[in-house]
Amino acid sequence: xxxxxxxxxxxxxxxxxxxxxxxxxxxxxxENRLSLFRAESDVARLNRQAGSNxxxxxxxxxxxxxxxxxxxxxxGGAFDPTVGxxxxxxxxxxxxxxVPHPTAAALGEAxxxxxxxxxxxxxxxxxxxxxxxxxxxADSAHASLRLAGMQLDLxxxxxxxxxxxxxxxxxxQGQCDxxxxxxxxxxxxxxxxxxxxxxxxxGVRDPLHEGAWLGTIMLNDGEGIATxxxxxxxxxxxxxxxxxxIDPRSGHPxxxxxxxxxxxxxxxxxxxxxxALFVLDVEQRHTLLEKHPGCGAVYLLxxxxxxLLVTPELRERFVPxxxxxxxCEYLDGTTxxxxxxxxxxx
Ligand code: AMP
Ligand code: MG
Numbered sequence: 001x002x003x004x005x006x007x008x009x010x011x012x013x014x015x016x017x018x019x020x021x022x023x024x025x026x027x028x029x030x031e032n033r034l035s036l037f038r039a040e041s042d043v044a045r046l047n048r049q050a051g052s053n054x055x056x057x058x059x060x061x062x063x064x065x066x067x068x069x070x071x072x073x074x075x076g077g078a079f080d081p082t083v084g085x086x087x088x089x090x091x092x093x094x095x096x097x098x099v100p101h102p103t104a105a106a107l108g109e110a111x112x113x114x115x116x117x118x119x120x121x122x123x124x125x126x127x128x129x130x131x132x133x134x135x136x137x138a139d140s141a142h143a144s145l146r147l148a149g150m151q152l153d154l155x156x157x158x159x160x161x162x163x164x165x166x167x168x169x170x171x172x173q174g175q176c177d178x179x180x181x182x183x184x185x186x187x188x189x190x191x192x193x194x195x196x197x198x199x200x201x202x203g204v205r206d207p208l209h210e211g212a213w214l215g216t217i218m219l220n221d222g223e224g225i226a227t228x229x230x231x232x233x234x235x236x237x238x239x240x241x242x243x244x245x246i247d248p249r250s251g252h253p254x255x256x257x258x259x260x261x262x263x264x265x266x267x268x269x270x271x272x273x274x275x276a277l278f279v280l281d282v283e284q285r286h287t288l289l290e291k292h293p294g295c296g297a298v299y300l301l302x303x304x305x306x307x308l309l310v311t312p313e314l315r316e317r318f319v320p321x322x323x324x325x326x327x328c329e330y331l332d333g334t335t336x337x338x339x340x341x342x343x344x345x346x
Pocket of ligand 1: 087246
C-alpha cells in the first residue's frame with residue numbers, strides 16, 4: 001500500500017513478533033485482493049472487465065464494496081469508489097508531481113466514466129444471514145462495472161478495512177488486550193485507560209506546523225480513527241498544488257479542506273467518513289454524520305485564517321493543543337473545555 005504500518009504494544013508484551021506476523025499477513029492479503037496495482041487483485045480484474053463481464057470477487061472486495069456503496073449513497077455521491085478515471089485525469093497515476101492541467105475534454109470523459117450507481121454488486125449474506133457493516137466472513141460475490149473505462153479505486157476505504165481485519169485477527173487470538181494498529185493514520189486498538197493501562201492518546205497532526213498537533217483524542221476499546229488530509233498526496237499544476245481527494249460531482253480536487261479526522265466505531269467507518277466529509281459542505285457533513293450515530297469529526301478548513309471545527313460528539317473527547325485552544329470552534333456553540341493532555345503516544 002506504499003505506506004507505513006505500525007503495531008504499538010506495551011513494552012512488557014511477550015508475543016509481540018507473533019502479533020506482528022498476524023498483522024503483516026492480514027495487510028498482505030488485503031493488498032493482494034484490493035490493490036489497483038496488483039494485476040490479479042479483484043479490483044484490477046474488475047477494472048479490466050469494465051463495460052463487459054461480471055467478475056467473481058472474494059469476501060474482502062465484497063465487504064469493502066458493500067460499505068463503499070452505502071457511504072456513496074449516504075453522501076449523495078461525494079464519496080465515490082469509481083473516482084479512478086478522475087484520479088488518472090488529474091495526473092495522480094503517473095508517479096510525477098509536476099503534471100499538466102487536464103483538458104476540458106479529458107475531464108468530461110473521466111466524469112462520464114465515474115459514478116458509483118454503475119457498480120453492480122450481487123447481494124451477499126453474512127454467516128448469520130444478517131446485514132452487517134463489517135462482513136469478514138461473507139461468501140464471495142459477483143460484481144461488475146457497467147461502463148467501459150470505469151475504474152474502481154478503493155484507496156479511500158481499503159486501509160481502514162485492513163486495520164479492522166487485523167484488529168479482529170489479534171482479538172481472536174485472545175492474547176493481547178492492549179494494542180494499537182496504525183496504517184497510514186487509520187487506527188484501531190484496545191486500550192481504554194484504566195488502572196492497568198495508560199490508554200492510547202492519539203495526536204491529531206497539525207499540517208500547518210511541522211511536528212505540531214491540532215490536539216489529542218484518547219481512544220476507547222474498539223474505536224477507529226482516521227484522517228484525510230490535503231497534504232498526504234498532491235500534484236502540482238502550473239505551480240499550484242492539487243490534493244488527491246476529488247469531488248466526483250464536479251470532477252475537481254477539493255480546495256476548501258486541509259484535513260478531516262473522524263472517530264468512529266470501526267477503522268473502515270472512520271476511513272470512509274473522513275474522505276466523504278472532506279468533500280461535503282457544512283450542511284451535508286451534518287446530514288452524513290447524523291446517519292452514523294456516535295461518530296464525530298475534527299475539521300481544519302482552508303480559510304484565512306484556518307478554522308478548526310469540532311463536532312458535538314467530540315466535545316469532551318478532543319483536547320485542542322495550546323496553539324489552537326483559543327480559536328477552536330465547537331459546532332454546538334459551546335466554549336472549549338479547560339485543560340490539556342500532555343502525553344502523546346502516537
Ligand atoms: P483517504 O486518504 O482515505 O481520504 O483516501 C483518498 C484516496 O481515495 C485518494 O488517493 C483516491 O485514491 C481516493 N479518492 C479520491 N477522491 C475520492 C472520493 N471523492 N471518494 C472516494 N475515494 C476517493
Ligand atoms: Mg478514507
